[in-house]
Amino acid sequence: xxxxxxxxxxxxxxxxxxxxxxxxxxxxxxxxxxxxxxxxxxxxxxxxxxxxxxxxxxxxxxxxxxxxxxxxxxxxxxxxxxxxxxxxxxxxxxxxxxxxxxxxxxxxxxxxxxxxxxxxxxxxxxxxxxxxxxxxxxxxxxxxxxxxxxxxxxxxxxxxxxxxxxxxxxxxxxxxxxxxxxxxxxxxxxxxxxxxxxxxxxxxxxxxxxxxxxxxxxxxxxxxxxxxxxxxxxxxxxxxxxxxxxxxxxxxxxxxxxxxxxxxxxxxxxxxxxxxxxxxxxxxxxxxxxxxxxxxxxxxxxxxxxxxxxxxxxxxxxxxxxxxxxxxxxxxxxxxxxxxxxxxxxxxxxxxxxxxxxxxxxxxxxxxxxxxxxxxxxxxxxxxxxxxxxxxxxxxxxxxxxxxxxxxxxxxxxxxxxxxxxxxxxxxxxxxxxxxxxxxxxxxxxxxxxxxxxxxxx
Amino acid sequence: xxxxxxxxxxxxxxxxxxxxxxxxxxxxxxxxxxxxxxxxxxxxxxxxxxxxxxxxxxxxxxxxxxxxxxxxxxxxxxxxxxxxxxxxxxxxxxxxxxxxxxxxxxxxxxxxxxxxxxxxxxxxxxxxxxxxxxxxxxxxxxxxxxxxxxxxxxxxxxxxxxxxxxxxxxxxxxxxxxxxxxxxxxxxxxxxxxxxxxxxxxxxxxxxxxxxxxxxxxxxxx
Numbered sequence: 001x002x003x004x005x006x007x008x009x010x011x012x013x014x015x016x017x018x019x020x021x022x023x024x025x026x027x028x029x030x031x032x033x034x035x036x037x038x039x040x041x042x043x044x045x046x047x048x049x050x051x052x053x054x055x056x057x058x059x060x061x062x063x064x065x066x067x068x069x070x071x072x073x074x075x076x077x078x079x080x081x082x083x084x085x086x087x088x089x090x091x092x093x094x095x096x097x098x099x100x101x102x103x104x105x106x107x108x109x110x111x112x113x114x115x116x117x118x119x120x121x122x123x124x125x126x127x128x129x130x131x132x133x134x135x136x137x138x139x140x141x142x143x144x145x146x147x148x149x150x151x152x153x154x155x156x157x158x159x160x161x162x163x164x165x166x167x168x169x170x171x172x173x174x175x176x177x178x179x180x181x182x183x184x185x186x187x188x189x190x191x192x193x194x195x196x197x198x199x200x201x202x203x204x205x206x207x208x209x210x211x212x213x214x215x216x217x218x219x220x221x222x223x224x225x226x227x228x229x230x231x232x233x234x235x236x237x238x239x240x241x242x243x244x245x246x247x248x249x250x251x252x253x254x255x256x257x258x259x260x261x262x263x264x265x266x267x268x269x270x271x272x273x274x275x276x277x278x279x280x281x282x283x284x285x286x287x288x289x290x291x292x293x294x295x296x297x298x299x300x301x302x303x304x305x306x307x308x309x310x311x312x313x314x315x316x317x318x319x320x321x322x323x324x325x326x327x328x329x330x331x332x333x334x335x336x337x338x339x340x341x342x343x344x345x346x347x348x349x350x351x352x353x354x355x356x357x358x359x360x361x362x363x364x365x366x367x368x369x370x371x372x373x374x375x376x377x378x379x380x381x382x383x384x385x386x387x388x389x390x391x392x393x394x395x396x397x398x399x400x401x402x403x404x405x406x407x408x409x410x411x412x413x414x415x416x417x418x419x420x421x422x423x424x425x426x427x428x429x430x431x432x433x434x435x436x437x438x439x440x441x442x443x444x445x446x447x448x449x450x451x452x453x454x455x456x457x458x
Numbered sequence: 459x460x461x462x463x464x465x466x467x468x469x470x471x472x473x474x475x476x477x478x479x480x481x482x483x484x485x486x487x488x489x490x491x492x493x494x495x496x497x498x499x500x501x502x503x504x505x506x507x508x509x510x511x512x513x514x515x516x517x518x519x520x521x522x523x524x525x526x527x528x529x530x531x532x533x534x535x536x537x538x539x540x541x542x543x544x545x546x547x548x549x550x551x552x553x554x555x556x557x558x559x560x561x562x563x564x565x566x567x568x569x570x571x572x573x574x575x576x577x578x579x580x581x582x583x584x585x586x587x588x589x590x591x592x593x594x595x596x597x598x599x600x601x602x603x604x605x606x607x608x609x610x611x612x613x614x615x616x617x618x619x620x621x622x623x624x625x626x627x628x629x630x631x632x633x634x635x636x637x638x639x640x641x642x643x644x645x646x647x648x649x650x651x652x653x654x655x656x657x658x659x660x661x662x663x664x665x666x667x668x669x670x671x672x673x674x675x676x677x678x679x680x
Binding site for chain 1: 469
C-alpha cells in the first residue's frame, strides 16, 4: 500500500502554518503598537514642551516677549538624543528660532487657538515631528496670534521602534518554534490511538478474528466499529467455508470408506486370484484418491496459514514426540521401530504448520521404510538453529536430482508400488519456508537410507 | 471385545459391523448421539468408535461434554485430514483418530494401541491347544513359558487363532498382514510363517503347510 498523504504530516504542517501566521501577526501588531506608543510619547512631550514655552509669552510695552525655559528642551532630551528645532512667530514676525522651519500654516476649523497641532514634515533633509500651539497675546490694542512650534527629528522613535520590533521578532520566532514543537507532539498524540489499533491488528494471528477492544476517541469509533463488523463477517464467511469443506469431505469420504471396508470384506471371502487382484486395485485406488484429496487440502491450509504466520512459541521436541506418537501404530503394523531422541527446543511459529511438515516427513519415512527397520527422529539444536532430522533405513531418495523432490506431484524414481501423491515434501517445504527455515534432503549417517531434516532458526 | 460404533451412514456402519464381527468382536451400533447415550447407559464398552459429523450434533462436542463421566477409550472417525482438525479431536478428549476411508488393519492397530495404553481388558485371551494367546499385547503363554511376539507375528497368529482348523491361503494371509499400499510378494508370507514357527516351538501347537492350498494351525499330537 502506498501512503499518498500522511495524516500526521498534514496535521503538523497545518498547525505549524497557523502558528507561523499567528507569530507574524503578533510581531507586526507589537511593532505597530510600539511605533504608535513611541509616537504618542514624542507627541506628548512635544506638546508639553510647546505648552511650557507658550506659557512664558507675555507683553512688555506692547511687545510680545517670551523666555525659552530650559525644561522645555530638556524634557525632549529625556526621550532621545534627537535634534530639536523651534520657532516662535508673532503675527508675521519671527520672535526666535529657526526661520526656515516650515510650519503648516493656519489652523483648521476644529483646531482652534489654544490647542496643540501636530504635523510631520522635513527640515534640513531630516524627517521631523512638529507641535505647534497658537495663542493670542494682547499687544497694544490688538491681539496678536503667536505660534510656538517645537520640532524634533525622529531617529529616536525609529530606534525605539526597531529595538522593540527586534525583541518582538525574537519572541515571535521563539513562540513559533515552541508551537511547532508542540504541534508535532500534538499530532503524534492524536494519532496514537490509530497506531495502537494498527499494531493490534497487525500482531494478530490468522485465526484471531475477535473484536478489537480499545478506548478509541470518538472520531475513531466508527472505524473501529466497521473493522469489528468486518471481522464478524469475515469470521462467518470463514466458518461457512470451513463448514462447507468439512461437509463436502464428510459426504465424499464416508461412501469411500464404505467402498473400502466392503472391498476388504469381499477380499476375505474371495479365493479367485484374478478377483482378489481386482479388489486390491480397487482398495489402492480408494487410498490414492483419499490421500491426494487430503494432501491437497493440507497444502491449501499451509498456503493459507503461511500468509499471515502466527509466531507462537513452539517446542519442537514436543511436536516431534507427538508426531511420532501419532504415527506409532502405523509403524508398528510393519514392525518398524520409531526411535525418538528429542530435547526441548523452542522456536517461534505456527504449531499446526510445523506439526504438519514434520508429520509429512515422518509419514514418508515410515511409508518408504522396509519392514523390521528403525526410523529415528532427532531434535538437535545449536546457538542459531534447531534441526529435526528423520532418518530411515530405506532405499534412500534415489540417485535422481534430490532437490526436485519437493516440487509438486514429483515423486522419487524408486517408489513404484507405494501409494503416494507427491505432495508430502511440497507441503513440508512450504510450511517450513514460511517460517524462514529450510528442508535438507540427504543420505543417512552411514550413506544408507534417507535423511530429511527440517531446519529452523532458534 | 465390545465395541460401540457411532456412525450415521447406514452402509458404512453395516460394513464396519460386519468386518469387526469377522474378528470376533461384539459391536453395537448407534446412528445418532441420542442412540449412543442410550447404548452407553445400558452396557459397558471396551472401546467407542465415534464419527465427528452426526445428524444430531458434533461428535467432538459430545465427547467434550461427556468425557468426565465416560471412562472408555474413544477413537474418532473423521473425514478431514487437516492437522488442525486432528489436534482439535485430541484436545476434546479422544484417545486417537482415524481418517475416513481407513485401512481396517490400521484401525485395528490403533484400537490395540489405545487399549494397551489404557491398560486393556484382561480377558481377551484365545486358547491355542494348551497355550493362551493375547492378541492385544502379543504374548503367548504356556504355563510358565512366555513369548513376546513382534507386531506382525502376532497379527499372523491372530489370523490363525480366529480361524481354527481352517486352511488359509498365502493370498488371504497377505491381505491381513500387509497394507494395500505396499507391493509385497507371497514370498514375504513364507518368511513370516518361518519366523512364527520358530517362536511357537514348544507351545503345544504348530502351523502346518497344506501343499498347494496354504497353512493351517493344529494342536500338536503329544
